[in-house]
Amino acid sequence: MTVNVFVYGTLMPGECNHPRYCQSHLKSATIGYVFGKIYHLKQLGYPGVCEGTDPVWGYCLTFDAGFTLAAMDTLEDYDPKRDPEQNEYNRCRAKVFYPHGTPHNESVQDRPTEAWIYRMAVTNIQRHQGIYLPSGKWSSWEGISQTV
Numbered sequence: 001m002t003v004n005v006f007v008y009g010t011l012m013p014g015e016c017n018h019p020r021y022c023q024s025h026l027k028s029a030t031i032g033y034v035f036g037k038i039y040h041l042k043q044l045g046y047p048g049v050c051e052g053t054d055p056v057w058g059y060c061l062t063f064d065a066g067f068t069l070a071a072m073d074t075l076e077d078y079d080p081k082r083d084p085e086q087n088e089y090n091r092c093r094a095k096v097f098y099p100h101g102t103p104h105n106e107s108v109q110d111r112p113t114e115a116w117i118y119r120m121a122v123t124n125i126q127r128h129q130g131i132y133l134p135s136g137k138w139s140s141w142e143g144i145s146q147t148v
Contacts, residue, residue, distance in 0.1 A: 002027065003067050004115035006034055006096050008058030009047040009138055011072070016140065021075060025067035029059045034094040034117060038138055039130030047138040048089070048120035048130055057137045060096045060115050069116065076118040089118035 010017040013029050037052030049056050069091065073079065077088035084090050094117040 003063045006115040006117045025063040041128040
């Protein structure tokens with residue numbers, strides 16, 4: 001069974017954590033969006049997404065059956081045994097959409113229309129002094145421009 005993860009920050013292709021955490025089991029990377037609100041966390045140099053109604057752009061990564069989420073959970077400071085308030089990010093499911101507006105994999109019956117995503121609570125975004133990104137997009141280059 002494959003595993004789908006929607007990424008919008010340092011795990012995207014071309015970003016710093018993609019090679020270490022994603023490449024070994026990656027089957028495909030499809031540009032898409034989920035609904036939420038994305039913020040650049042200036043003090044940390046990466047983004048956080050919380051609940052919202054904006055399109056947040058990233059990639060739906062599809063991994064082969066040998067892939068587990070354990071390494072990503074550690075990177076995102078998520079532990080399913082902790083109370084959600086104690087996690088930096090919480091892993092949950094989100095519906096992924098293609099750029100033209102249809103759900104990701106809608107016409108493919110054997111693949112899910114949802115993916116795992118790491119979301120941040122609004123309180124954590126506020127604590128990290130998140131800068132709202134109305135474009136719905138983050139990249140390490142945009143992060144650099146937000147810090148100068």
